[in-house]
Amino acid sequence: MWRALSTAATIENVTPVPANGSHGEGPSNPPYPVNPTNLPPLCAVTIKVDQSTAASSRFGLFLPDELPVTKRLLVVGNGGFSGGINGLDMAAGPHHRMAALSTDTGHNSTAIDTSWAKSDAEKKELWGWRAMHGSVALGKDIIRWYYKQPDDEKLWTYYSGCSTGGRQGLRELQEFPDSFDGALIGAPAWWTGRLNPFLMQVGLYNLPAKNSNPSHMPLEKLSLLVDEVTRQCDGADGVMDGIVSSPDKCEFELGMLVCSEFGTNISECLTVEQAETARKVYEGWVSEEGELLYPGLTLSSEDQWWILLGAEEPSPFGLGYIRHLLLEEDGKEFVWAGLTAIGKDIVDRAQRLDPGRSSATQYDISDFQEREGKVILYHGLADGLVPEKGSWWYYNKTIDTFGGDLGGVRVFLGYFQVPGMGHCFSRPDCTPNAPWNIGGAFQPGILGSDIWSVPGFEDAENDALKGLARPYSADVCSAAR
Numbered sequence: 001m002w003r004a005l006s007t008a009a010t011i012e013n014v015t016p017v018p019a020n021g022s023h024g025e026g027p028s029n030p031p032y033p034v035n036p037t038n039l040p041p042l043c044a045v046t047i048k049v050d051q052s053t054a055a056s057s058r059f060g061l062f063l064p065d066e067l068p069v070t071k072r073l074l075v076v077g078n079g080g081f082s083g084g085i086n087g088l089d090m091a092a093g094p095h096h097r098m099a100a101l102s103t104d105t106g107h108n109s110t111a112i113d114t115s116w117a118k119s120d121a122e123k124k125e126l127w128g129w130r131a132m133h134g135s136v137a138l139g140k141d142i143i144r145w146y147y148k149q150p151d152d153e154k155l156w157t158y159y160s161g162c163s164t165g166g167r168q169g170l171r172e173l174q175e176f177p178d179s180f181d182g183a184l185i186g187a188p189a190w191w192t193g194r195l196n197p198f199l200m201q202v203g204l205y206n207l208p209a210k211n212s213n214p215s216h217m218p219l220e221k222l223s224l225l226v227d228e229v230t231r232q233c234d235g236a237d238g239v240m241d242g243i244v245s246s247p248d249k250c251e252f253e254l255g256m257l258v259c260s261e262f263g264t265n266i267s268e269c270l271t272v273e274q275a276e277t278a279r280k281v282y283e284g285w286v287s288e289e290g291e292l293l294y295p296g297l298t299l300s301s302e303d304q305w306w307i308l309l310g311a312e313e314p315s316p317f318g319l320g321y322i323r324h325l326l327l328e329e330d331g332k333e334f335v336w337a338g339l340t341a342i343g344k345d346i347v348d349r350a351q352r353l354d355p356g357r358s359s360a361t362q363y364d365i366s367d368f369q370e371r372e373g374k375v376i377l378y379h380g381l382a383d384g385l386v387p388e389k390g391s392w393w394y395y396n397k398t399i400d401t402f403g404g405d406l407g408g409v410r411v412f413l414g415y416f417q418v419p420g421m422g423h424c425f426s427r428p429d430c431t432p433n434a435p436w437n438i439g440g441a442f443q444p445g446i447l448g449s450d451i452w453s454v455p456g457f458e459d460a461e462n463d464a465l466k467g468l469a470r471p472y473s474a475d476v477c478s479a480a481r
């Protein structure tokens with residue numbers, strides 16, 4: 001193995017994991033403190049790669065003791081601004097009879113911590129794309145060596161990630177089409193230079209968080225929106241089941257929630273100004289010139305609006321991005337207090353600089369298509385953090401780029417809107433009957449450290465990752481013979 005490593009790479013850890021064993025770094029890995037359990041027997045390896053004298057990145061590998069003749073690798077992504085090896089998502093690999101890889105993206109932090117990026121262009125690049133790309137390239141070499149795979153034999157490589165993980169996967173396959181054969185891309189935060197400033201803007205719609213601010217919608221009023229949207233929109237899809245499956249077919253009347261002049265309990269309705277705040281969140285971010293900068297949140301996403309609207313300052317996904325990735329080079333910390341809108345200068349700067357070159361804005365993925373790569377793109381219609389309409393935008397831009405050939409695009413890029421699914425997953429107590437578990441990133445792990453698929457339905461019809469990798473599985477090849 002060591003011959004395959006560059007001089008900058010060292011092996012940090014090699015641990016044999018027995019059948020039904022567990023492996024991970026526990027609490028020292030803040031974004032992923034829960035170690036996967038009930039693993040198949042495997043060799044767990046951690047590699048550290050020095051990127052320069054000032055920065056390094058690490059990645060983890062799960063190398064199952066037994067792999068089918070057809071060798072496969074699962075690469076998984078991260079979430080938010082997190083820095084850490086994502087062991088729970090890696091666990092799906094060995095269970096699906098694949099090796100697995102996850103990068104720490106070059107730093108160690110939770111998903112909402114951006115302080116690592118301050119004045120560190122190299123760490124931004126590592127988070128943006130470099131750690132992923134380098135880990136995939138070196139990881140493939142190591143796996144080939146470990147399993148004694150001939151150079152002329154293909155190592156089938158699949159990707160699964162949601163949110164930032166979705167962005168990482170799209171970003172990699174856009175610039176490096178040889179990296180993956182298939183990618184399961186969930187709720188991608190793909191247009192960092194637009195999305196993250198928009199998330200800041202959404203926070204500003206509802207600030208300051210004072211009762212004297214007529215526009216401020218306190219958290220307890222979100223349930224009014226949830227209930228009213230369900231009341232008006234549930235049936236628009238033809239089935240009254242508590243799940244809004246066709247928000248685009250619902251002609252929602254926000255005015256139904258506005259307090260009437262007399263005899264109304266103010267806690268049971270929205271003021272005109274609060275309703276205007278909600279309208280802006282739905283509408284999205286429109287420039288003074290009328291250009292749509294980023295689409296808003298979809299009807300039925302209100303249950304998660306607390307993430308962007310519920311605090312006394314804008315969410316770290318917006319404020320942290322602007323403060324530590326975009327503006328800190330100026331030497332003074334960005335102050336949001338008193339702002340009602342983000343200036344055009346920030347929008348322009350974010351797109352011009354694209355800190356860490358993290359945005360995945362290439363619609364022409366014909367190189368990936370020509371090598372028969374496949375993308376399954378999915379997004380929860382009840383996502384209250386990353387707007388579903390953003391994925392719809394990416395999908396339609398891609399179709400436009402391919403000359404409007406919807407049928408041609410669907411051969412290699414399928415888009416699936418998941419009713420009732422929040423950001424990457426839904427809590428079991430929220431729209432419990434919604435079909436939110438499709439084996440996507442983060443989903444099995446939130447059900448339990450020993451869960452790796454859709455419990456009771458670990459098949460290609462219900463587990464999207466298994467479906468993506470199915471045509472190339474050794475089992476199918478054996479059956480075909």
Ligand SMILES: [Ca+2]
Binds near residue numbers: 235239241242
């Ligand atoms: Ca319904």
